[in-house]
Amino acid sequence: MSDYTFMTTEENFLLREALKKNKQQLTKFFLVGVTLLFLAAIVPQLYLYTRHTSIDADQSKFSYTNIWFWVWLFSFIIALMFALIKVTDIRYWSIKKDLTTLQKGLIQAPLEAIYVENNDTQTNLSIKLETGRKRLFYWMRGQLEGYRAGQEVEISYARYSRIIISIIRK
Structure with missing residues (x-):
């Protein structure tokens, strides 16, 4: 990271x-x-x-x-x-805090799991870090198509809320 x-x-x-x-x-x-x-x-x-x-x-x-x-x-x-x-x-x-600090992070890791929630309006992505910890990231623009567990991705996200700004398959 x-x-x-x-x-x-x-x-x-x-x-x-x-x-x-x-x-x-x-x-x-x-x-x-x-x-x-x-x-x-x-x-x-x-x-x-x-x-x-x-x-x-x-x-x-x-x-x-x-x-x-x-x-x-x-x-x-x-x-x-x-x-x-x-x-x-x-x-x-946490989104309000992100809008105050305006900081984003970049992470590259494999997808652990993908969850679709809130009537297909949000997709949650679980990433397993090198340290063994899991982190949850949030795609707020509906169902994210074409991504599966095990795929290597690069995620640009808001620092505190971990809302995904952009996601790219590697």
């Missing part, structure tokens, strides 16, 4: 496009999370207070007056956050 160099204007625009896609993805999944949270908090209350007397509803574990409801709701929020992070693989903050 070589030292980091500065990005060109075109590479900066590619990174801005990746940031825009990640921002849209972040907004979409935030709205999904708020909707699910709203449903998890309101639907049990509506059911309890329309089907039962207020005394019976207040004694239920799903009543907002019971501590177990709040434990359940906070557990739901934490599980939802981890699920959305796992599903989206958001790189928003």
Whole structure:
């Protein structure tokens, strides 16, 4: 791996496009999370207070007056956050840092594995370095065709987010 160099204007625009896609993805999944949270908090209350007397509803574990409801709701929020992070693989903050520093790296190594994610809008490439460590790189412009595990590639990438700016087969 070589030292980091500065990005060109075109590479900066590619990174801005990746940031825009990640921002849209972040907004979409935030709205999904708020909707699910709203449903998890309101639907049990509506059911309890329309089907039962207020005394019976207040004694239920799903009543907002019971501590177990709040434990359940906070557990739901934490599980939802981890699920959305796992599903989206958001790189928003590291892309913003890349746009500030404008540094790119260059690596030449064989592909370890290729994964297509987020409804074929992103391809993740795993590279095995000479030290034995594996690094994950991200192609944000859809499905990357024609690349297979074991092929030697040269990747130009943004330093912090490891978003691929260009990739060439060797």
